[in-house]
Amino acid sequence: MAVFTPVSLDDVSQWITQFPLGKPVAIKGIASGIENSNFFLTTERGEYVLTIFENLSFEQLPFYLNLMRHLADRGVAVPAPIANADGQLVVPLHGKPASIVTKLVGKSQMDPQPVHCAEVGAMLAKMHVAALDYTGTQPNLRGLDWWNWATPQVLPFLSDAEAHLLRAEMHFQEAFYGCDTYKQLQQGPVHADLFRNNVMFDGDKLTGFFDFYFAGCDSWLFDVAVTVNDWCIDLDTGVLDTARVRAMLDAYHAVRPFTEAEQTAWQPMLRAGALRFWLSRLYDLHQPREAEMLTPHDPTHFERILRERIAVAAPALY
Numbered sequence: 001m002a003v004f005t006p007v008s009l010d011d012v013s014q015w016i017t018q019f020p021l022g023k024p025v026a027i028k029g030i031a032s033g034i035e036n037s038n039f040f041l042t043t044e045r046g047e048y049v050l051t052i053f054e055n056l057s058f059e060q061l062p063f064y065l066n067l068m069r070h071l072a073d074r075g076v077a078v079p080a081p082i083a084n085a086d087g088q089l090v091v092p093l094h095g096k097p098a099s100i101v102t103k104l105v106g107k108s109q110m111d112p113q114p115v116h117c118a119e120v121g122a123m124l125a126k127m128h129v130a131a132l133d134y135t136g137t138q139p140n141l142r143g144l145d146w147w148n149w150a151t152p153q154v155l156p157f158l159s160d161a162e163a164h165l166l167r168a169e170m171h172f173q174e175a176f177y178g179c180d181t182y183k184q185l186q187q188g189p190v191h192a193d194l195f196r197n198n199v200m201f202d203g204d205k206l207t208g209f210f211d212f213y214f215a216g217c218d219s220w221l222f223d224v225a226v227t228v229n230d231w232c233i234d235l236d237t238g239v240l241d242t243a244r245v246r247a248m249l250d251a252y253h254a255v256r257p258f259t260e261a262e263q264t265a266w267q268p269m270l271r272a273g274a275l276r277f278w279l280s281r282l283y284d285l286h287q288p289r290e291a292e293m294l295t296p297h298d299p300t301h302f303e304r305i306l307r308e309r310i311a312v313a314a315p316a317l318y
């Protein structure tokens with residue numbers, strides 16, 4: 001159940017007059033999602049998603065919502081945030097920050113085929129290019145600095161073999177992030193959490209990326225690695241499926257050609273993408289936030305992926 005702050009039609013009838021959306025007709029809580037309270041909101045003008053943010057603040061949210069607005073304005077398939085009469089995308093509701101965005105058609109594709117991976121690859125490249133002139137700045141808050149901070153927090157809970165892997169991989173990634181090739185990688189706003197459950201499909205057609213709340217500025221290649229590590233694997237083993245990897249990378253490359261530096265950095269970056277989620281899942285498991293309500297994701301999934309990426313070279317970028 002993911003409605004932490006209930007909202008009724010009565011609650012929104014006055015509140016919504018600040019938006020150019022006409023009268024509200026229906027509101028329905030969305031059960032999935034673990035971070036925020038989400039609702040499908042139907043008004044005279046159409047269908048929208050209303051989100052009440054349970055953890056992010058009024059100061060933090062503009063980076064994400066302005067980025068989504070920027071992308072939507074440039075034809076990238078993302079929910080378009082709706083501004084109120086004062087041009088604000090984030091406004092209080094029941095004392096918490098809230099926003100309204102357009103509703104994407106379709107559902108998540110949890111058993112992706114090469115055709116879906118190609119759609120994701122092409123839209124990801126389009127998104128990277130479209131975000132280049134976005135003026136908001138924020139680092140990836142789950143980047144190398146966070147890994148360095150989180151590592152000592154989780155080490156006491158790990159077996160010797162896990163601790164050895166984590167220390168060795170942190171050492172490897174520190175060296176990689178410091179090398180000349182890494183410094184040549186194109187950086188810009190990235191989604192950084194583009195898993196299967198954060199993309200909507202209508203049949204085989206991609207209708208949108210959503211859940212931008214881990215977005216930040218990082219290398220484009222990191223975004224590609226995170227996405228490949230979720231969309232193009234056998235979920236039981238973490239082994240890459242060459243047909244899906246090729247479909248995603250070729251479609252990306254056709255929109256925004258990969259560079260030589262990216263080709264060189266590809267194998268270590270896939271390891272970085274696996275380490276990031278191994279570490280965050282370990283952290284959420286061993287250091288849960290107060291009031292955490294749901295079972296954390298399984299860290300061993302990403303430990304397996306990391307070991308696999310170390311042992312077996314992935315298909316080349318191009």
Ligand SMILES: Nc1ncnc2c1ncn2[C@@H]1O[C@H](COP(=O)(O)OP(=O)(O)OP(=O)(O)O)[C@@H](O)[C@H]1O
Nearest residue numbers: 030032033034035036038049079102103104210211
């Ligand atoms: N713009 C949208 N259009 C259609 N459906 C949406 C939209 N935004 C969210 N949803 C639906 O709401 C669900 C929850 O959204 P979301 O994943 O963003 O929630 P969350 O609380 O931020 O959770 P989590 O961090 O677990 O992903 C999604 O799985 C999706 O079904």
Ligand SMILES: N[C@@H](CCO)C(=O)O
Nearest residue numbers: 193195277280281297
């Ligand atoms: N995609 C993340 C959860 C945060 O959205 C994970 O699978 O660990």
